[in-house]
Every structure is written in C-alpha cells, then in structure tokens.
Amino acid sequence: MNLDELLKEYSELEMQLADPAVHADQGRARTLGKRYAQLTPIVGTYRELETAREDLTAAKELAREDEAFAEEAAEIETRIPQLEERLKHLLIPRDPNDDKDIIMEIKAGEGGEESALFAGDLLRMYLRYAERIGWKTEIIDSQPSDLGGYKDVTVAIKAKGDDGVWSRLKYEGGVHRVQRVPVTESQGRIHTSAAGVLVYPEAEDVEVQVDPNDLRIDVYRSSGPGGQSVNTTDSAVRITHLPTGVVVSCQNEKSQLQNKESAMRILRARLLAIAQEEADAAAQAERKSQVRTVDRSERVRTYNFPENRISDHRVGFKAYNLDQVLDGELNAVTQALIDAEMAEKLAQHS
Numbered sequence: 001m002n003l004d005e006l007l008k009e010y011s012e013l014e015m016q017l018a019d020p021a022v023h024a025d026q027g028r029a030r031t032l033g034k035r036y037a038q039l040t041p042i043v044g045t046y047r048e049l050e051t052a053r054e055d056l057t058a059a060k061e062l063a064r065e066d067e068a069f070a071e072e073a074a075e076i077e078t079r080i081p082q083l084e085e086r087l088k089h090l091l092i093p094r095d096p097n098d099d100k101d102i103i104m105e106i107k108a109g110e111g112g113e114e115s116a117l118f119a120g121d122l123l124r125m126y127l128r129y130a131e132r133i134g135w136k137t138e139i140i141d142s143q144p145s146d147l148g149g150y151k152d153v154t155v156a157i158k159a160k161g162d163d164g165v166w167s168r169l170k171y172e173g174g175v176h177r178v179q180r181v182p183v184t185e186s187q188g189r190i191h192t193s194a195a196g197v198l199v200y201p202e203a204e205d206v207e208v209q210v211d212p213n214d215l216r217i218d219v220y221r222s223s224g225p226g227g228q229s230v231n232t233t234d235s236a237v238r239i240t241h242l243p244t245g246v247v248v249s250c251q252n253e254k255s256q257l258q259n260k261e262s263a264m265r266i267l268r269a270r271l272l273a274i275a276q277e278e279a280d281a282a283a284q285a286e287r288k289s290q291v292r293t294v295d296r297s298e299r300v301r302t303y304n305f306p307e308n309r310i311s312d313h314r315v316g317f318k319a320y321n322l323d324q325v326l327d328g329e330l331n332a333v334t335q336a337l338i339d340a341e342m343a344e345k346l347a348q349h350s
Contacts (some may be wrong), residue, residue, distance in 0.1 A: 006091075007043060009039065010039045010042075013036045017033065022327075037052070041090055045090055049080065052076055055076050056073060056076040056077060059073035081281065089342070092342070095166070099157065100166045101158040101165050101166070102169055103154065103199075104156075104200075105152070105153070105154045105197070105266075106122050106123055106155075106195055107195060108150065113146065114178075114182035115184075115193040115195055118147070118149070118194075119149055119150045119153065122176060125328060127328075128327055129327075133159075135158060135160065136160065139154070140156055140252065141153070141154040141251065141259075142154070142156045147184075149331065154266060156265070169199055171334065171338075172197050172201055173198055173199045173300075174298065175194050175197075175300060176194065176196070176299070177193070177194045177301070177303070178194070178305070179192050179297040179302065179305065198267035200270060200273045201250045203269050206324040210241070210268065211277075214242050214243050215239055215240065217237060217239050218238040219234040219238075220236050221234055222236040223251070237250050237251075237256060237259040239267055241267060244271065246267060246270050248266045250262040250263040250266070300313060301333075303322055304322065305322065307320065307322075309322055310325050312333060314340070315336050317337075319332060
C-alpha cells in the first residue's frame with residue numbers, strides 16, 4: 001500500500017471513528033482504533049514533512065530580503081532529510097503479528113539433566129524479562145525434571161499496552177546452546193548441551209476455527225519427575241488435531257476441563273502459525289530459524305558461562321554480561337535482532 005492509499009485510509013478511519021454507531025460494536029471500534037493508532041505516526045510524520053517543505057520555501061524567499069531568515073532556512077534544510085528517513089522507516093510493511101501476545105515452548109534437547117536445567121534457566125530469563133517490562137506470564141504446561149529443570153515447559157506471555165510481545169520475542173525461536181560445567185560433572189569439565197525454543201503468536205478464537213470432529217481427545221493421569229503419578233484422577237489431556245497431526249498435551253491444572261482449555265490455546269496458536277506459513281512464503285522464510293530438531297549444530301545463540309559471554313549467531317551480537325541477560329536484561333539482544341530485520345527490510349524497499 002502506497003502513501004496516498006494510507007492517507008486516504010486514515011481519513012476514512014477518522015470519519016468512521018467519529019460515528020457513534022461504530023462504537024455500538026465494541027469489537028469493530030477496537031479494530032478500527034488499533035489500525036488508526038498504527039497509521040497515526042505515518043500521517044503525523046508526513047504532515048510534519050510537508051509543513052517543513054513549505055516552511056523552507058517561505059524561509060528561502062524571505063532570506064532574499066532579510067538575511068536573518070537564512071539561518072532558519074538552513075535549520076529546516078537539515079531537518080527535512082531526518083523526517084524523510086523517519087517516514088521511510090514507518091512505511092516499511094510491519095509484521096501483522098507484532099501486536100500479538102505469544103505462546104512459547106521450551107524443550108530440553110541433547111544433554112539429559114543438564115539440558116533440562118538449562119531449559120529452566122531460559123524459562124526464568126524470559127519470565128524475568130517479562131516482569132521487567134510489565135508483561136503478564138502464565139505457565140500453561142510443564143514437565144519438570146528430577147533436578148528441578150524442565151523437560152518441556154509452555155508459557156503464555158501477554159502485554160499490557162499496544163506494544164505486542166511478538167514484536168520483541170519472535171526472534172527467540174531456535175536452538176539455544178549452553179557451555180558450562182554441569183552440576184552433575186565431578187571432573188569440572190565444560191559440557192555443551194542445548195534447549196529448543198518455539199514461539200507462536202497467540203491466536204484469537206475468531207482467527208482459528210477448530211472443528212471438534214477433527215480432534216481426538218485422550219485423558220490420562222498426570223506424572224511428575226521420574227514418571228511418578230501426581231494425580232489420582234485422569235486430569236491430563238492430550239489433543240490430536242487429525243488433519244495436521246499436531247499433538248498437544250497439558251497436565252498442569254488439577255481439572256480435566258482446565259487442561260483441555262490450555263491445550264486448545266496451544267493448539268490454536270500452532271494451527272495459526274501453520275496457516276500463516278502456508279499462506280505467506282515470507283512468513284515461512286521468517287520462521288525458518290525456528291527449531292526443527294533440538295540439535296547442538298542448529299543453534300541461534302550460545303550462552304558461555306566460563307566467559308560470561310552471550311553470542312547471537314544470526315546477527316553477530318556478542319556481549320560479556322551473560323549473568324545479567326539470564327536475569328532478564330534481554331533488551332540489547334532483542335534490539336540487535338530488531339535492528340537487523342529493519343536494515344534488511346530497508347534494503348528490500350530502497
């Protein structure tokens with residue numbers, strides 16, 4: 001969509017939002033309001049740029065008669081390229097999922113107990129990061145390991161404002177590798193193990209319609225570390241989506257109904273991701289870094305404990321504050337990935 005079309009859309013949205021009848025339908029008013037908020041910075045910058053261009057013409061004309069205006073003209077002349085650059089950035093097509101909440105799965109891979117402990121470290125890192133920003137988190141499902149880590153854990157992360165969780169955490173998908181001396185290592189040798197992270201934008205009910213006839217639902221008893229039963233009733237739920245073969249299990253909650261609802265949330269998010277990949281080749285390319293097998297060789301990031309170093313291999317980011325990053329200070333890492341994506345999009349649209 002070009003600038004003229006966006007300006008026209010903005011005017012139409014202004015008229016619609018001024019109509020009291022529109023606000024009778026809260027869902028529609030919210031959708032229109034969200035789009036209006038997205039377009040406001042673009043329109044604001046465009047208007048500022050147009051005003052600056054008009055002011056420059058006027059200042060140049062006045063400078064011919066009064067030199068005092070020459071300084072003003074020079075100042076405006078420097079501001080115009082900055083506004084043009086800002087507008088160029090704003091016009092880059094945004095990821096339609098950027099304002100969505102997410103569901104994140106963290107899976108232990110090679111490395112046994114050490115990998116499960118690292119999965120627990122990653123979970124804590126994301127929970128602390130969310131806490132710093134003011135996001136809400138909810139553990140949907142978990143399979144703890146014997147030493148206090150996680151074989152598999154699923155967490156929902158929700159934003160409070162307009163800035164969605166997906167816009168900052170969508171880059172976390174992939175294999176995360178750790179290098180350290182495991183607690184189980186008696187000789188003090190450094191081991192390498194890995195955990196996989198999968199990130200999905202959370203789907204709303206209206207986005208993904210699931211036919212109950214396409215589901216096979218099995219119930220069983222929840223199990224804890226070591227496989228012992230932690231529940232005397234069949235409260236754990238496994239849902240299989242027959243057309244796609246996607247399988248989701250949940251056992252965290254005490255009631256079968258709650259576990260079924262949690263499993264459906266994860267299922268809808270996975271199905272939305274699949275539908276978007278099939279519909280949009282660009283989305284598929286964007287998600288190619290997501291985990292396929294939790295293999296140490298297919299890594300996106302390395303956490304090196306002896307050197308207190310974190311390295312993101314996709315953008316060449318490196319920092320020596322691993323302890324702080326694991327305590328939730330992820331901003332520098334995520335910003336490096338956001339900047340790299342922006343640079344790539346600018347190159348495509350220049």
